[in-house]
Amino acid sequence: MALVLLYIQAERIEQAEKYLESVSDRFLRNILLEYWQLLFDTTAIMKKSRAIPTFSELSGTLVRKKPILFAEILARLIAESVLSLQQVLQVFLDYLPSRLGRDGHDASESLQYFLEIHFYIFFEKNLELDASCYDVATTEAFKILIRSYLSKLTQKKVYCKDARIPGYQDQKMETPKFLFANYRPHYLDEMPPFAKEYQQTLAQMDRSVRVEIIKLQALLTSGKLPIGCTHEVNNFLDSEEIDGSLSIRILCFEETYIPTKLLVAAYPQAVLQYAKY
Numbered sequence: 001m002a003l004v005l006l007y008i009q010a011e012r013i014e015q016a017e018k019y020l021e022s023v024s025d026r027f028l029r030n031i032l033l034e035y036w037q038l039l040f041d042t043t044a045i046m047k048k049s050r051a052i053p054t055f056s057e058l059s060g061t062l063v064r065k066k067p068i069l070f071a072e073i074l075a076r077l078i079a080e081s082v083l084s085l086q087q088v089l090q091v092f093l094d095y096l097p098s099r100l101g102r103d104g105h106d107a108s109e110s111l112q113y114f115l116e117i118h119f120y121i122f123f124e125k126n127l128e129l130d131a132s133c134y135d136v137a138t139t140e141a142f143k144i145l146i147r148s149y150l151s152k153l154t155q156k157k158v159y160c161k162d163a164r165i166p167g168y169q170d171q172k173m174e175t176p177k178f179l180f181a182n183y184r185p186h187y188l189d190e191m192p193p194f195a196k197e198y199q200q201t202l203a204q205m206d207r208s209v210r211v212e213i214i215k216l217q218a219l220l221t222s223g224k225l226p227i228g229c230t231h232e233v234n235n236f237l238d239s240e241e242i243d244g245s246l247s248i249r250i251l252c253f254e255e256t257y258i259p260t261k262l263l264v265a266a267y268p269q270a271v272l273q274y275a276k277y
Contacts, residue, residue: 008057025069032073063110071113079121086137115145116179131226139226149212150236180222187273193244220251
């Protein structure tokens, strides 16, 4: 770790990145949870300080080479009350505008991973918490996550071949899980873009489904979203054409009769599963 920092101080970023890749995630996690100040360019992030720091060059290197680990460390620091969610969000939001090109993409990805992991940990302890009880930072974090998913759905040239989501994975978990996976109803698999016939069409076109669709579906069916998020999703669907848009829009209705009518008309094969939901 000391060698990585020395390379960064000498502005030999490529060497720092190369050496960082050889360091185990477990070692980095333990070191940076203890010496978390290395992630920032100032110690002003101490909880009672009003000063707003930014990410250090070490953080930038982690964002590029180990984004999920970086996101997990930040989420753990919040869970351990070392940092607050508001502080980390503010640092990200100040950091993103200064990142261009691939750096901007990597920073946005890291923010999304961070939010997913944070909520995964948060709802392990607060599963019964009602959305009306969220603080300002939690509400804002949900809105940012929704916008991140929606933004990814407009990137039509970037497709993920793996339906499994590279989300939070602690030492006791053998496979990755995505946020609120257990809330996603099975009837959605009878509709595009996950219906078998539609999948065959995509395969012929050498395309697959954006992972953000399944993430968004799980989030919308979780019952955890604050007021206004579904309205934002509906507005997005009104202006953008995406694969399987109905499988997302149908989750935004509070009344059950509207989805039922839509399914009967468009995808009757999904009605039985929907009735069981």
